[in-house]
Amino acid sequence: MPVPWEFRGPVLVVTTSGHYTFEELEEAVAAAMADPRFRPRMPILFDGSGSEAILSTADIDRRVDRVMSWARRGLVSRCALVARREDPHRFGLGRMLSLRVEAKGLDDLQIMVFSDVGTALEWLLS
Numbered sequence: 001m002p003v004p005w006e007f008r009g010p011v012l013v014v015t016t017s018g019h020y021t022f023e024e025l026e027e028a029v030a031a032a033m034a035d036p037r038f039r040p041r042m043p044i045l046f047d048g049s050g051s052e053a054i055l056s057t058a059d060i061d062r063r064v065d066r067v068m069s070w071a072r073r074g075l076v077s078r079c080a081l082v083a084r085r086e087d088p089h090r091f092g093l094g095r096m097l098s099l100r101v102e103a104k105g106l107d108d109l110q111i112m113v114f115s116d117v118g119t120a121l122e123w124l125l126s
Contacts, residue, residue, distance in 0.1 A: 003028035017050030041077040043124040064100045071109035078110045085115035
């Protein structure tokens with residue numbers, strides 16, 4: 001299932017829903033970053049509120065490594081993850097990802113987990 005993306009003003013929004021692969025997620029972000037509207041240090045919102053993908057600890061680690069590599073290359077400075085709060089497992093996975101990024105101590109990257117897109121966008125734009 002392709003992973004759609006769009007620019008909402010100065011924010012890149014990547015939406016995952018249903019079952020998708022890590023490769024599809026990477027392809028979507030690569031396409032967005034190749035778009036002339038993409039700017040260095042652009043905030044990114046990953047809206048996983050419709051995701052049904054089953055993520056293992058290894059999957060979380062792959063995502064952490066990818067986000068960290070984008071930050072090290074100056075491509076992203078703030079990242080918001082949206083997960084359904086009524087799905088504690090999925091929300092917990094998002095929180096695990098954010099804690100693992102924070103633990104790596106990269107000062108140029110801020111990452112937070114939210115339960116709705118509106119609040120996530122507000123934080124990214126603040």
